[in-house]
């Protein structure tokens with residue numbers, strides 16, 4: 001997958017994909033791994049690629065863009081282990097703060113999962129679908145086969161040579177939380193990065209087929225793969241429909257993986273082929289919700305800050321198909337507040353009010369609800385809500401400001 005830059009991927013796609021006829025469906029049963037456990041580079045060219053990736057990984061390991069969440073890291077690593085079996089020992093996972101829907105797996109085992117991917121998945125099976133696709137690229141040595149293409153090789157060299165400087169610059173610009181790392185990398189070397197993971201159409205078909213096979217073998221329901229792509233297609237449509245002049249399109253996996261009719265039909269056919277067990281596969285919805293719960297507000301916050309209200313509202317509603325809660329309602333209000341279209345005032349106030357009716361409402365929902373009530377002329381109710389906010393978050397950075405508002 002990947003596609004950290006729309007522009008970069010489109011450039012790559014013109015050169016690599018679009019001139020070629022659509023690839024025929026690949027049958028999952030024909031997919032065999034080219035990578036054994038403990039796999040090492042097989043020749044000098046491959047060795048050079050590994051070295052470059054190794055250097056990139058060193059920088060990434062020290063990057064402020066990394067999410068440090070040992071429990072979530074273990075959970076996602078566990079899903080990788082379910083898919084890869086003994087080969088999982090050769091894979092190292094890094095979760096990176098970035099609101100876009102993306103993930104990638106490099107030939108040396110360096111695996112990057114963007115927080116935007118985790119924000120969007122509704123079940124462990126959906127996460128397995130995306131990781132399985134990446135594992136498909138990895139196990140079929142797709143990046144290596146591209147390395148033997150001279151043009152691509154030059155891109156890799158150029159990319160890696162700017163890597164260290166890029167990471168240092170990122171740390172300086174972003175301070176400690178590292179947000180915006182990907183945005184900066186987009187502006188610096190988007191085309192080069194895209195060239196690293198810009199797979200050919202037939203390689204994408206292989207990765208889809210292999211991913212489904214890995215999912216089924218790990219006991220996940222393979223239907224989750226088509227569901228993931230359908231969800232992302234709908235999100236992209238919602239985003240486009242709501243696009244305003246303030247909206248800047250985000251790079252996403254959709255750039256390099258268009259879920260067109262052919263691809264969706266192939267996924268559905270292949271999903272039927274790989275069902276080998278008498279019992280339907282595991283969806284792992286509750287497990288995923290449990291693992292993501294402590295980070296959900298942060299993930300939604302990152303998405304809201306992208307300022308793509310169409311995509312954000314679609315995502316919140318998609319997640320709410322499993323039940324609304326205080327956190328989802330609060331960020332729904334935030335999405336309306338940021339959109340600021342005619343009538344959004346009322347929708348925003350409604351969402352904040354609904355958030356406070358839930359036992360898990362974040363403290364900020366009480367603050368937002370309080371200000372909305374005051375704005376609507378209900379000063380006493382508003383002050384009560386603000387007092388509730390202060391009681392829940394007495395040390396909040398804006399506590400003094402809220403106390404001042406209460407004294408008015």
Ligand SMILES: [Zn+2]
Nearest residue numbers: 001199204207
């Ligand atoms: Zn792919």
